[in-house]
Amino acid sequence: MCLAVPGKVVSIDDSADPLTGLIDFGGVQKQACLEYVSDVRVGEYVIVHVGFALQRLDEESALASLKLFEELGLLEEEFGDAWQQAARDAGAAAVTEEPRESEAR
Amino acid sequence: MKYIDEFNDPELARRLLDEIGATATRPWALMEVCGGQTHSIIRHGIDQLLPEQVELIHGPGCPVCVTPLDVIDQALEIASRPGVIFCSFGDMLRVPGTDRDLFRVKGEGGDVRVVYSPLDALELARRNPDREVVFFAIGFETTAPANAMAVHQARRLGLTNFSLLVSHVRVPPAIEAIMTAPSCRVQGFLAAGHVCSVMGTAEYPELAERFRVPLVVTGFEPLDILEGIRRAVRQLERGEHRVENAYARAVREDGNPAAVRMIEEVFEVTDRNWRGIGPIPLSGWRLTEAFRAYDAEHRFDVADIRTEEPAECRAGEVLQGLIKPTECAAFGTTCTPRTPLGATMVSSEGACAAYYLYRRMNGPTPQATHAVREEMNPVA
Numbered sequence: 496m497c498l499a500v501p502g503k504v505v506s507i508d509d510s511a512d513p514l515t516g517l518i519d520f521g522g523v524q525k526q527a528c529l530e531y532v533s534d535v536r537v538g539e540y541v542i543v544h545v546g547f548a549l550q551r552l553d554e555e556s557a558l559a560s561l562k563l564f565e566e567l568g569l570l571e572e573e574f575g576d577a578w579q580q581a582a583r584d585a586g587a588a589a590v591t592e593e594p595r596e597s598e599a600r
Numbered sequence: 601m602k603y604i605d606e607f608n609d610p611e612l613a614r615r616l617l618d619e620i621g622a623t624a625t626r627p628w629a630l631m632e633v634c635g636g637q638t639h640s641i642i643r644h645g646i647d648q649l650l651p652e653q654v655e656l657i658h659g660p661g662c663p664v665c666v667t668p669l670d671v672i673d674q675a676l677e678i679a680s681r682p683g684v685i686f687c688s689f690g691d692m693l694r695v696p697g698t699d700r701d702l703f704r705v706k707g708e709g710g711d712v713r714v715v716y717s718p719l720d721a722l723e724l725a726r727r728n729p730d731r732e733v734v735f736f737a738i739g740f741e742t743t744a745p746a747n748a749m750a751v752h753q754a755r756r757l758g759l760t761n762f763s764l765l766v767s768h769v770r771v772p773p774a775i776e777a778i779m780t781a782p783s784c785r786v787q788g789f790l791a792a793g794h795v796c797s798v799m800g801t802a803e804y805p806e807l808a809e810r811f812r813v814p815l816v817v818t819g820f821e822p823l824d825i826l827e828g829i830r831r832a833v834r835q836l837e838r839g840e841h842r843v844e845n846a847y848a849r850a851v852r853e854d855g856n857p858a859a860v861r862m863i864e865e866v867f868e869v870t871d872r873n874w875r876g877i878g879p880i881p882l883s884g885w886r887l888t889e890a891f892r893a894y895d896a897e898h899r900f901d902v903a904d905i906r907t908e909e910p911a912e913c914r915a916g917e918v919l920q921g922l923i924k925p926t927e928c929a930a931f932g933t934t935c936t937p938r939t940p941l942g943a944t945m946v947s948s949e950g951a952c953a954a955y956y957l958y959r960r961m962n963g964p965t966p967q968a969t970h971a972v973r974e975e976m977n978p979v980a
């Protein structure tokens with residue numbers, strides 16, 4: 496959870512309060528709060544931590560990080576299903592399906 | 601050289617390693633503060649690639665690991681109450697409290713939900729006005745702007761069923777505690793890049809001066825880490841002790857001023873207990889008086905829950921860089937990711953977990969590492 500993942504701003508919802516945008520993390524898309532980088536534009540890259548864009552990043556560094564994070568399985572750690580992960584760690588066989596809060600937004 | 605072919609630019613990595621080797625004329629001990637960096641280091645075998653004179657000591661920068669046991673027990677207590685929706689980041693689920701974890705509480709019928717962002721928890725509060733929604737607000741300076749925004753929005757929206765169980769920690773006082781410990785061997789720091797993305801570097805020159813240590817702001821990728829080490833060693837060899845920014849593409853000197861303003865509006869500095877380490881003065885944040893109504897500790901009256909940490913877990917020493925995880929007798933025997941005694945064994949940024957994942961076998965090979973990963977993660 497400490498990791499901040501770079502992503503590309505796909506769209507910005509100017510009417511949202513706080514300011515919100517859709518961010519693409521190498522294929523996985525999620526909403527993030529853009530209030531702390533409020534002059535960011537579509538197509539730019541930002542680093543996102545727990546749903547908040549914290550700084551801009553240039554495209555080259557962003558793509559390099561994303562590629563590396565993907566190779567290392569860090570994107571799965573960040574965006575994968577935490578219950579399944581916890582069940583695996585605990586040695587449990589089955590997990591109950593849970594509505595994904597982050598997708599319900 | 602083992603592992604180096606896995607680097608995204610092996611040539612550059614080799615050059616950086618050669619330069620570090622040529623620069624270091626005597627032994628130096630550097631601490632990487634951030635758990636994300638620890639994982640990157642162990643995963644890529646950076647500590648094994650470095651010349652012998654340069655030792656890396658792992659620091660306390662894993663928020664999941666340093667959240668005190670009594671706060672975990674408070675979380676478990678609140679999450680068990682009827683009418684509560686308890687929201688947390690996924691990596692807190694398996695952190696052991698005194699006798700169970702959040703995963704167990706959910707199994708016993710507690711409404712525990714994993715959220716990706718504190719704003720998701722806020723949205724749950726908005727959609728469930730008849731329930732109490734509590735968000736487990738842990739983390740360093742990187743996470744604080746998000747949690748501050750969530751509570752700020754809750755007040756603006758007039759939501760009365762939302763609160764935070766706050767256990768926020770700050771890096772600079774931890775550096776101070778490490779440097780003033782009698783057993784301290786740290787001569788230079790790789791400062792955590794994303795913490796500085798938010799806070800900037802203003803808090804560091806005073807520390808560099810007072811303790812005469814180089815502080816090099818460093819990113820997370822293997823090459824970032826090698827570059828941070830290169831600059832720290834160069835300073836040490838020259839007898840310098842400055843703040844240097846080796847992660848300029850994500851860190852500005854003044855950080856993110858809008859985020860800092862929001863933190864300062866919502867939080868005030870307070871003393872905090874660190875799991876395994878104990879109290880560090882002024883090392884955390886709590887909600888200010890104006891936001892006290894959103895403090896779950898008071899709302900659910902759990903402030904009195906105080907618990908002892910298990911004696912056999914040496915996570916405190918691991919987190920202060922005094923021992924390596926493999927020096928703990930429980931490592932890999934009574935303590936594994938399946939039966940963790942301390943949070944450092946379950947957190948994705950914990951040092952014990954990193955060693956279990958990549959260093960359990962002597963002289964690990966990429967194949968061995970892969971086998972261990974499969975065993976830990978059979979479905980993936």
Ligand code: SF4
Nearest residue numbers: 914915928935942952
């Ligand atoms: S190996 Fe387990 S018991 Fe030992 S310090 Fe790490 S978490 Fe604690």
